[in-house]
Amino acid sequence: MQRDATALRLFRCLLWLYPSEFRDHFSREICFVFADRLHEQPTLGCLLSMYWGVLTEAPREHYHMIRYDVVYALRTMRREKTATLTAILVLALGIGSTTAIFTLANGLLLRSLPYPHEETLVTVGELPPGAHSPGAVAFPNFLDMRSRNRSLQDFGLYTARPFTIRGDMDAERIPGAGVAYSVFPVLGVPPLMGRWFSAEDDRPKAPLTIILSEGLWRRRYGADMSILQKSIVVGTEPARVIGVMPATFRFPDQAELWLPLRTNTKDSTRTDYYMNGVARLAPGVSMAQAQSELCLIMDQIKRENPKETFEQTVKVEPFRMRTTRSVKPLLFTLIAAVGLVLLIACANITNLLLVKASARSREIAVRGAIGASRLSIMRQFVAEGLIFGLAAALLGSLFAGVAVPGMMRLTPPNLLPTWVGFAPDLRILGFVIAVSIAASLIASAAPAISSSRQNLVDALKEGSRSTTASGSKARLRSGLVIAEVAMSILLLAGAGLMIRTFLNLERQQTGMRPENLTSLVVSPPGNRYRDGDPFHQLTRRIRQELAALPGVVSVAGASGTPILDGWGRSLTAEGHPLLSLKDAPMIYHTVVTPGYFQTVAIPILEGRDFTEDDAKDPLVTIVDAGIARRYWPGQSAIGKRVRYGPPEYNEPWHTIVGVVGEVRNQTLRDYGNFSVYLPHREFASAISSYLVRTQPGLANPAAAIRARIASIDPSIAVSRVRTMQDILRQSLWSERFFATLLAAFGGLALVLAAVGLYGVMAYSVSRRTHEMGIRMAMGASSGAIRRMVLQQSGSLIAAGLVLGLVGAFAVTRYLKSQLYGVSPTDLPTLLMTAAVLIAVGLAASYVPARRATRVDPMTALRAE
Amino acid sequence: MALGKDHFEILVALADRDRHGYSILQDIAARTDGQVRLSPSTLYSAIRRLLEDGLIEELDERPDPEHDDERRRYYRLTPHGRKIAVAEARRLERLLADARATGLLPKRS
Numbered sequence: 001m002q003r004d005a006t007a008l009r010l011f012r013c014l015l016w017l018y019p020s021e022f023r024d025h026f027s028r029e030i031c032f033v034f035a036d037r038l039h040e041q042p043t044l045g046c047l048l049s050m051y052w053g054v055l056t057e058a059p060r061e062h063y064h065m066i067r068y069d070v071v072y073a074l075r076t077m078r079r080e081k082t083a084t085l086t087a088i089l090v091l092a093l094g095i096g097s098t099t100a101i102f103t104l105a106n107g108l109l110l111r112s113l114p115y116p117h118e119e120t121l122v123t124v125g126e127l128p129p130g131a132h133s134p135g136a137v138a139f140p141n142f143l144d145m146r147s148r149n150r151s152l153q154d155f156g157l158y159t160a161r162p163f164t165i166r167g168d169m170d171a172e173r174i175p176g177a178g179v180a181y182s183v184f185p186v187l188g189v190p191p192l193m194g195r196w197f198s199a200e201d202d203r204p205k206a207p208l209t210i211i212l213s214e215g216l217w218r219r220r221y222g223a224d225m226s227i228l229q230k231s232i233v234v235g236t237e238p239a240r241v242i243g244v245m246p247a248t249f250r251f252p253d254q255a256e257l258w259l260p261l262r263t264n265t266k267d268s269t270r271t272d273y274y275m276n277g278v279a280r281l282a283p284g285v286s287m288a289q290a291q292s293e294l295c296l297i298m299d300q301i302k303r304e305n306p307k308e309t310f311e312q313t314v315k316v317e318p319f320r321m322r323t324t325r326s327v328k329p330l331l332f333t334l335i336a337a338v339g340l341v342l343l344i345a346c347a348n349i350t351n352l353l354l355v356k357a358s359a360r361s362r363e364i365a366v367r368g369a370i371g372a373s374r375l376s377i378m379r380q381f382v383a384e385g386l387i388f389g390l391a392a393a394l395l396g397s398l399f400a401g402v403a404v405p406g407m408m409r410l411t412p413p414n415l416l417p418t419w420v421g422f423a424p425d426l427r428i429l430g431f432v433i434a435v436s437i438a439a440s441l442i443a444s445a446a447p448a449i450s451s452s453r454q455n456l457v458d459a460l461k462e463g464s465r466s467t468t469a470s471g472s473k474a475r476l477r478s479g480l481v482i483a484e485v486a487m488s489i490l491l492l493a494g495a496g497l498m499i500r501t502f503l504n505l506e507r508q509q510t511g512m513r514p515e516n517l518t519s520l521v522v523s524p525p526g527n528r529y530r531d532g533d534p535f536h537q538l539t540r541r542i543r544q545e546l547a548a549l550p551g552v553v554s555v556a557g558a559s560g561t562p563i564l565d566g567w568g569r570s571l572t573a574e575g576h577p578l579l580s581l582k583d584a585p586m587i588y589h590t591v592v593t594p595g596y597f598q599t600v601a602i603p604i605l606e607g608r609d610f611t612e613d614d615a616k617d618p619l620v621t622i623v624d625a626g627i628a629r630r631y632w633p634g635q636s637a638i639g640k641r642v643r644y645g646p647p648e649y650n651e652p653w654h655t656i657v658g659v660v661g662e663v664r665n666q667t668l669r670d671y672g673n674f675s676v677y678l679p680h681r682e683f684a685s686a687i688s689s690y691l692v693r694t695q696p697g698l699a700n701p702a703a704a705i706r707a708r709i710a711s712i713d714p715s716i717a718v719s720r721v722r723t724m725q726d727i728l729r730q731s732l733w734s735e736r737f738f739a740t741l742l743a744a745f746g747g748l749a750l751v752l753a754a755v756g757l758y759g760v761m762a763y764s765v766s767r768r769t770h771e772m773g774i775r776m777a778m779g780a781s782s783g784a785i786r787r788m789v790l791q792q793s794g795s796l797i798a799a800g801l802v803l804g805l806v807g808a809f810a811v812t813r814y815l816k817s818q819l820y821g822v823s824p825t826d827l828p829t830l831l832m833t834a835a836v837l838i839a840v841g842l843a844a845s846y847v848p849a850r851r852a853t854r855v856d857p858m859t860a861l862r863a864e
Numbered sequence: 865m866a867l868g869k870d871h872f873e874i875l876v877a878l879a880d881r882d883r884h885g886y887s888i889l890q891d892i893a894a895r896t897d898g899q900v901r902l903s904p905s906t907l908y909s910a911i912r913r914l915l916e917d918g919l920i921e922e923l924d925e926r927p928d929p930e931h932d933d934e935r936r937r938y939y940r941l942t943p944h945g946r947k948i949a950v951a952e953a954r955r956l957e958r959l960l961a962d963a964r965a966t967g968l969l970p971k972r973s
Contacts, residue, residue, distance in 0.1 A: 022908075022912065026908045026911075028937075029884070029885050029936065029937050030885070030905070030907075030908050032885065032886060032934065032936060033885045033889065033904040033908075034904050036889075037889065049903060050903050050904060050905070052903075053903030053904065053905035053906055054904075054905045056905070057903075057905035057909050058905070060909065061909060061912070
């Protein structure tokens with residue numbers, strides 16, 4: 001008896017495996033049968049087989065229930081085709097856009113780097129006071145830090161720049177990196193062939209060695225298996241190939257070849273900043289510990305070398321951050337924006353399901369009366385929601401698959417390191433599944449809960465006569481639409497601000513005329529065109545040949561590309577107080593040939609341009625109006641003298657012979673950086689870029705330019721041939737990207753909110769046909785009826801508008817750092833947004849309003 | 865309409881009188897000499913299906929004198945269920961006749 005009671009208890013526990021419906025209905029009876037059978041046949045075998053029976057039958061019951069729900073859901077969905085398709089499309093747009101943004105985040109933040117043990121790989125940089133991101137490291141500082149530290153396994157410096165590889169008949173500019181020999185061990189990626197650099201390879205006078213990337217080895221050398229020990233000319237020096245790195249290794253970003261730095265502290269001093277640091281933390285050491293130790297060492301260095309250091313400290317960061325730091329704010333704003341779109345989509349689906357629930361309320365009540373539990377009714381809605389979710393997931397993935405490449409087309413090529421990839425992977429698949437399930441559950445929650453709560457009497461009473469029975473449902477629907485409108489306002493406001501920022505920047509005066517201006521980089525072999533006269537002759541020849549091309553208006557040479565390149569040094573003006581390195585303003589130098597200002601169209605405000613005679617005696621310079629204004633306000637700067645570099649270096653004084661208009665440097669956002677110009681003949685071989693102004697309407701001169709230079713000497717490498725307009729357009733790529741995406745999301749949100757508004761209004765009108773019938777029978781005109789409907793939708797729109805504008809005021813301030821020329825609470829933008837929304841909202845309500853006036857009063861009164 | 869084997873046995877058991885769950889099992893066991901022994905789970909899964917398809921119906925609980933007068937739920941064959949069971953029985957009859965005709969089973973003498 002005791003045993004029987006325990007056996008029964010165990011059986012009852014097992015019954016919990018059954019669905020609750022089945023349990024509620026049958027558990028009492030099934031326990032009786034269990035007891036009876038056990039009594040008749042009290043063997044262990046019988047007992048176990050009965051337990052086993054539950055284990056096998058319970059899953060089948062669950063499956064049966066799910067199948068029933070699914071079949072039922074599919075049947076109702078087939079019956080209500082438009083509503084179903086709308087719901088799926090809406091949800092798909094929400095899921096698709098969210099997935100697209102997640103793909104971006106995944107590619108940048110989550111995918112692993114091609115280096116082992118990413119968590120101990122760090123960047124090390126000197127941090128000037130007031131800066132946030134670590135910068136370059138000076139070579140002697142690096143040597144001291146490397147020898148004195150204990151928290152790093154090893155530490156290396158690198159500088160990414162293009163190198164010219166010279167073959168028999170051509171010269172190719174290839175992105176590469178100069179690296180200290182310790183960099184490869186720090187990164188820890190074994191070579192495909194050969195070896196890494198050794199300490200001997202990195203000595204200043206060592207014979208040049210080179211490591212190739214697999215891509216370069218295959219592309220240019222035909223995957224030659226005997227490439228090791230062969231010699232390649234880099235610049236003018238032959239380099240012995242000692243290794244080939246695998247294709248995924250492109251350190252730091254896109255390099256295809258690596259050379260040892262082979263530098264010393266005389267050539268690379270404590271004030272030369274052009275190299276970055278990468279290091280591996282020692283086992284068990286945290287980034288914070290390494291950073292504080294390196295800061296202490298830096299303090300020592302500063303004490304030992306007071307004249308060559310300023311107030312810098314050291315910052316240690318995860319290696320990934322050098323790529324993600326600049327895109328993180330952008331990414332998070334996009335995530336927030338797309339989150340809003342998804343919420344709007346969910347609100348729409350919820351409304352749709354609520355409407356369907358109302359329409360089915362009688363059927364649901366009857367089901368409830370014959371014994372279907374609350375749970376089963378809720379389950380029905382959840383099943384429907386999940387089916388929507390599945391269909392939307394498939395369609396949404398398609399959208400994302402198209403959207404991501406589209407987004408990538410808005411970014412400049414070679415922007416991101418090669419390890420950043422946006423191809424689909426398991427994480428993205430998991431995300432789509434998770435978002436679809438979450439969205440389905442959220443969307444079906446409200447209808448499921450409210451439907452299961454209603455009772456039979458209310459439902460049977462409900463006809464179009466009573467509008468109060470579904471009062472709470474109607475309030476929920478209105479609330480959701482108001483929320484959708486408010487969220488759309490937020491997105492549209494953000495989009496409007498970004499669009500204005502972008503347009504403001506695009507319209508910015510650059511200080512030059514970028515149309516019809518082509519820029520190119522030229523790298524001649526140093527041994528054939530030695531420094532000094534031979535080089536200057538080449539410069540003159542190139543200018544003459546290019547100027548002779550048909551359609552060319554003028555040509556000039558420079559040490560860099562306008563806007564992009566800048567050689568920054570400090571300036572001291574004669575007669576003005578001597579400033580230490582950290583106080584002196586940063587000046588952008590460009591070395592130019594005569595005709596530069598005319599070619600680039602920078603106005604000469606005072607004095608003259610350089611001539612071919614300006615060289616080393618006397619030393620002359622041209623400054624921009626900003627400097628003239630700052631140091632000699634109200635007087636002419638012509639004849640005054642300035643010197644460049646740290647005051648302690650005692651560089652020679654230059655006399656100002658001209659003042660030119662200001663240009664924007666490095667960024668279009670401000671004129672803050674001053675520009676000065678030096679004549680090319682003061683230097684041995686400074687000219688590496690050429691600017692070519694062509695007549696308007698001329699086809700792309702790139703090919704003609706390349707051909708002409710090749711005809712001078714095919715061993716001169718020509719690279720980065722771009723129009724100035726492309727350069728400017730690319731410099732604005734992130735503003736354009738941001739504005740485009742936010743506009744797309746804003747537009748999407750607007751469409752979704754309009755669809756939601758239409759749905760609610762259409763349903764409300766259909767429920768009030770009886771009321772309208774009475775009104776029309778009592779003499780109300782169709783205009784009055786229309787007004788009634790528009791009033792209702794108008795109040796929804798107004799409520800959403802107010803909520804949205806308040807939200808916009810609160811939230812747009814987070815965009816402040818991205819904006820230009822427009823404040824976060826810019827009134828015209830917000831008013832424009834409101835106007836657009838009101839127009840679209842009223843348009844969406846127009847059709848239901850017209851339908852309301854078409855109601856035949858007799859039918860309406862008779863209808864139930 | 866395809867009828868599961870277990871389902872048909874249950875319909876047969878209900879053909880002569882209303883029964884509760886255990887009584888159905890006992891009847892089946894008795895008729896088949898203990899060959900067909902359904903577990904409680906299998907039984908009620910089948911009952912659930914038969915209820916859904918409208919072949920049987922549930923009656924109010926009645927005390928069962930054979931089981932200490934405990935209240936048990938009784939099941940009854942519906943007219944539709946009876947029709948289906950008869951059709952299935954006739955189908956099996958025909959099959960049996962065919963089997964005898966082709967010599968699979970010995971002909972009745």
